[in-house]
Amino acid sequence: MLNNVVSNENRCLALQDIKIIDFAEVFAAPFGISLMADMGAEVIKVESYPRRSLTRPISIDARVADGPGPAYEKTAPQTQGNRNKLFLSLNLNKKEGKEIFTRLIQWADIIIDGYAAGVIEKLGFDWEKIHNINNKISMLSMPAWGVDGPYSGYTALGSLVEASSGHVITRGNSQKSTEDILGTIQTDASAPLEVMFATISSMYRKQQTGIGSFIDLSHLESFAWYLPGMLSEWKWNKRLPKQLGNLDESFVPHGCFVTNNNQEWIVIAAENDEQWANLCHVFLKDEFANIKHDWSTIQGRIKNREKIHAWIQQEVVKRDRTEIINILTSSNVIAAPVVNAPNLLTNEQLTFRNWWQSIDHDFLGNRLMSGFLWDIKPDAQKWYLPAGLLGEHNEIILDNLGFSKKEIDIFYKKQVISNKYTE
Amino acid sequence: MQKPLNGIKIIEIGSTIAAASASKQFTDFGAEVIKIELLNGGEIRRTPPFFQDIPNLETGAFHIALDTGKKSIVIDHLSNSGKEIITRICNDAQLVIIDLPVTESKKILNLLNKESGPSTVAISPHGLEGPYSNRIENEMSIFAWTTRMERHGHDGSEPLRYGPHVATIQIGATAAAVGLSIVWGHEHDGIRRDVDLSSVEALAGNVDTGYVDWVLLGTQRKSGMGRNTDNYPIGNYKCKDGYVMFAATLGPQFARLCEAIGHPELINDSRFNDPIEKSKHFEDFMEYLDPWLSNRTKKEVFKEMQQYRVMVAPVVNMSEVTDDEQAIARNSFVEIEHSQIGKTIIHGPPFKIEDSWEALPPPDFGSSTIEILTKLKYSKEEQIALFKIGAIR
Numbered sequence: 001m002l003n004n005v006v007s008n009e010n011r012c013l014a015l016q017d018i019k020i021i022d023f024a025e026v027f028a029a030p031f032g033i034s035l036m037a038d039m040g041a042e043v044i045k046v047e048s049y050p051r052r053s054l055t056r057p058i059s060i061d062a063r064v065a066d067g068p069g070p071a072y073e074k075t076a077p078q079t080q081g082n083r084n085k086l087f088l089s090l091n092l093n094k095k096e097g098k099e100i101f102t103r104l105i106q107w108a109d110i111i112i113d114g115y116a117a118g119v120i121e122k123l124g125f126d127w128e129k130i131h132n133i134n135n136k137i138s139m140l141s142m143p144a145w146g147v148d149g150p151y152s153g154y155t156a157l158g159s160l161v162e163a164s165s166g167h168v169i170t171r172g173n174s175q176k177s178t179e180d181i182l183g184t185i186q187t188d189a190s191a192p193l194e195v196m197f198a199t200i201s202s203m204y205r206k207q208q209t210g211i212g213s214f215i216d217l218s219h220l221e222s223f224a225w226y227l228p229g230m231l232s233e234w235k236w237n238k239r240l241p242k243q244l245g246n247l248d249e250s251f252v253p254h255g256c257f258v259t260n261n262n263q264e265w266i267v268i269a270a271e272n273d274e275q276w277a278n279l280c281h282v283f284l285k286d287e288f289a290n291i292k293h294d295w296s297t298i299q300g301r302i303k304n305r306e307k308i309h310a311w312i313q314q315e316v317v318k319r320d321r322t323e324i325i326n327i328l329t330s331s332n333v334i335a336a337p338v339v340n341a342p343n344l345l346t347n348e349q350l351t352f353r354n355w356w357q358s359i360d361h362d363f364l365g366n367r368l369m370s371g372f373l374w375d376i377k378p379d380a381q382k383w384y385l386p387a388g389l390l391g392e393h394n395e396i397i398l399d400n401l402g403f404s405k406k407e408i409d410i411f412y413k414k415q416v417i418s419n420k421y422t423e
Numbered sequence: 424m425q426k427p428l429n430g431i432k433i434i435e436i437g438s439t440i441a442a443a444s445a446s447k448q449f450t451d452f453g454a455e456v457i458k459i460e461l462l463n464g465g466e467i468r469r470t471p472p473f474f475q476d477i478p479n480l481e482t483g484a485f486h487i488a489l490d491t492g493k494k495s496i497v498i499d500h501l502s503n504s505g506k507e508i509i510t511r512i513c514n515d516a517q518l519v520i521i522d523l524p525v526t527e528s529k530k531i532l533n534l535l536n537k538e539s540g541p542s543t544v545a546i547s548p549h550g551l552e553g554p555y556s557n558r559i560e561n562e563m564s565i566f567a568w569t570t571r572m573e574r575h576g577h578d579g580s581e582p583l584r585y586g587p588h589v590a591t592i593q594i595g596a597t598a599a600a601v602g603l604s605i606v607w608g609h610e611h612d613g614i615r616r617d618v619d620l621s622s623v624e625a626l627a628g629n630v631d632t633g634y635v636d637w638v639l640l641g642t643q644r645k646s647g648m649g650r651n652t653d654n655y656p657i658g659n660y661k662c663k664d665g666y667v668m669f670a671a672t673l674g675p676q677f678a679r680l681c682e683a684i685g686h687p688e689l690i691n692d693s694r695f696n697d698p699i700e701k702s703k704h705f706e707d708f709m710e711y712l713d714p715w716l717s718n719r720t721k722k723e724v725f726k727e728m729q730q731y732r733v734m735v736a737p738v739v740n741m742s743e744v745t746d747d748e749q750a751i752a753r754n755s756f757v758e759i760e761h762s763q764i765g766k767t768i769i770h771g772p773p774f775k776i777e778d779s780w781e782a783l784p785p786p787d788f789g790s791s792t793i794e795i796l797t798k799l800k801y802s803k804e805e806q807i808a809l810f811k812i813g814a815i816r
Contacts, residue, residue, distance in 0.1 A: 014604050014607065014608025014614070015604055015608060017611055031629070031630055035600065036604070039604050054673070062640075063640070065639040066641075076635050077630075079635065079639060080635040146753050148753065151729075154725075155729065155732050155733075155734055156736055160668050160670055163736045163737065164738075166743070167585070167589065168659075168668065168738055171575070173576075173577070173583060175580075176580075178738065179659050179660070180577065182574075184571075186589065186593075186631055188631060189629040189630050192629070193593070193596040193597055193600040194596070196604065197596075197773075200603045200607050202427070202776060204607075205427040213776050215775065216774065217773075217774035217775075218755075221772065221773055224744070224755065224770050225592075225769075225770035225771075226588070226593070226596075227586065228485055228488030228770065229470070231484070231488075231741060231744070231745075231756075231770065232474075232484030233472045233741070234741040235745075237475075240740050240742060241740075244587065245584075246581065246583060248563075249471065250471065256567075265582055267564050267567045267572075269563060329558050332559055334560060334561050334563075334564050335564065338582045339568055339570055341643055342643075343570075344569075344570055349623070350624070350627075353550055353621070367639065369638065370634045370635060372628055373597050373601070373620075373624060374544075374597065374601045374618045376601075377617045378616070378617075
């Protein structure tokens, strides 16, 4: 049914034979589904009505962009995590809503359920029921701690999942307290990649067995495997991972330094003697790389980490950020600016690669959005649809599912579907 | 039962943590993965920690956890003789994942058969072409380019990277996701695809960055979800035996939290039910929350508050993760048998499909070199010559 909305011409269709129901909110699952839509998968996002998602606020708050139109059409996560999908709003507490959902299940290859364990079951669609409706469909369920076990049904955002992985406690600055450790949404960035890998794996499984399968994706476990070093450090050596900040135990220098504008930071590292010699040459101290000097060897540099970092800081603070990055990188030293969002726009490499995506949105207007996670040849990915408005594709979707115009009108009247939140 | 990726053959080249993370997903779900290793073992085998702190190509934690179930062949990829072997191995596969310095990757990619050869994913810091394509970077400098590091620091003090190798493994997982997609695509539409995966783009294009907030809202916020005294509770709070992390600022969450701590009257208290007033009364609120937290362990806080559907989790360290009741109930960790150190624990599957995942022991360095060459019909004489000139190990 995507053909009714967008042309297939010149876009990547590697996943065109995968039809997905996006039954998910906030960030990780919706974004992972967009990654598949970028590559040709056909996606229908089912949004709950009249209940609103966390990313669909009714009134203005800090997450809502300026401009005309309702607040719920203009939040950043809703916009970033939902490109290239068709949007259906649905009241699943009504029997007609369940009938529409049943037809969607008959249509799809996979339903991706991003709610806490138990939510979809309460709506009358547990895995057994879904599988009975269409035994070829797979279902991916991704509660924070997984579908079973003593914590099933517990609720969380990605930041909390990360706290229970063991990563958060290592991220801070050793000079500050645990209370000062910032939250991140690292697991919302890693889980989408597993959603994608799991979905396609289930398609392969279906090729083998002829039937769909159930995927239990614990948001926590989808990230926890990123920490093999920390796990082994404890299991083998009974040492808890240190708060290393920007230091590296085997490389010196390895750190972050402030330039002559005290708001602008850069990182510098030398991972071997050659890179160290290049760095010394830039700062006119070739003698620091001479074998007679303590700092010329990694053994000496590890012992003198603080002194070396202090020396580099002295040199860096005299200089302008762009100037020093240009000199260091042209001398084959690892160095990069710590960029903020506006800086990213001036990255000439991203410009060269046509990374930025110009998007037109009914209420947000024209915006330059960040680009794709990878570049594909011969057929490119396209951002062909901005995040949909509430119920934007209700008619197209229901028409394709075999509902008549008259039935669709009745659905609107009975508030089974809608394109407006009222409270 | 067959594993989902049985029958798919993947070649991993570069010996980096990113490339190993990418191909790990394939091998654990049933694909055959041949790891073409650098002569010196590369980053994946040389990265600490090591078993008993003894540096050894076989006993690094990253190698053991991320090279599960692969076959290892060691080839000098810079020599013509080595390149010839690599080409023959790759042209027989569905996917090549390569992570070498850009000039070296391009030389190998150019040798592959563009008609009937494998799909490819080339991982590099900035992409294969462009003004920065030949820059030398590492995880920290790549991270610095993405806005994520800038957000991860307090005003006036240095921005911080995340835990070592977390961003790198995310890059590997990105390569796995697109890699499997193009293998599927090739099978179904007959189009062979080449992916140019810039690590900066893979991180900056995902969520957890500052760009989209800035372009839509005009704000440059520090990393979200950190402790905030205007709108609360969010971030880390001390309890009896450590810390818990909250994300319970929004109306219904805050109300449920008030009920959980036995103070439902606070829901309609004018100090807390208006955003501006709430920002002035953090200390007042802590007079209610603090005593409740300080009488409970982080596990008790977690379990009691989750009964009220409050978003809260314990902030745990690595000594706690494997003994956690949820991890035990779900078999979140698995034991593998290693050739030198015996049984050891690694993380289990990133997701579960019935009977689809298994982590087999990692290969010893070069343990399949001769087997693979023999299978490719290199004669004994050729194998000896290759060994003698140092093109294989």
